[in-house]
Amino acid sequence: MSEALAPTKIALGEHVPNRVIFKNYLQARCAGFVQVDAVRVAGVSEFIAPACSAGNLVSGGPHVGDMGSFTNTSFLFNHIALEHEVVFLEHIPHLREHFVHPCDVSGGVYRTPEEAGASSI
Numbered sequence: 310m311s312e313a314l315a316p317t318k319i320a321l322g323e324h325v326p327n328r329v330i331f332k333n334y335l336q337a338r339c340a341g342f343v344q345v346d347a348v349r350v351a352g353v354s355e356f357i358a359p360a361c362s363a364g365n366l367v368s369g370g371p372h373v374g375d376m377g378s379f380t381n382t383s384f385l386f387n388h389i390a391l392e393h394e395v396v397f398l399e400h401i402p403h404l405r406e407h408f409v410h411p412c413d414v415s416g417g418v419y420r421t422p423e424e425a426g427a428s429s430i
Contacts, residue, residue: 322346322359323372331359335367346372360391370398385421 318341325331327350334340343363347356349372356371363369388394398419405411413420 318342318367320344322369324349325359326350328355328358328362332362335359335362340367343367343369344372345369357386360386372399 317339319334319339320342321334321340322331322342322344323346325334325345331340331343331345335343340363343359345356345359347353350356350359360369360371400412400414400419402411402414410422410424412422
């Protein structure tokens, strides 16, 4: 199966439920862009595992889902701690009222949060 998939690079992550599935795609060498959704994979620890596993093998960035404030922080982890290149980050503003400090996007650029935490009420 991996031989059939390997020539085709797949962008994945929005619906991948755990780090084991990410590992399978990476080992098959068919993941071209990894976009881990921390909410779907059950939190920060499960987010870090595939982000670290992807390393510099493939491009990546967190999937926003409905947690833009958390995703902004996880993107900083990818960029600073793992030295991933800056590519893009989704912005889905429809849940802003559910955050104490919603993410700040101006001029098409996420602003680094100055408040600690994920800003959830």
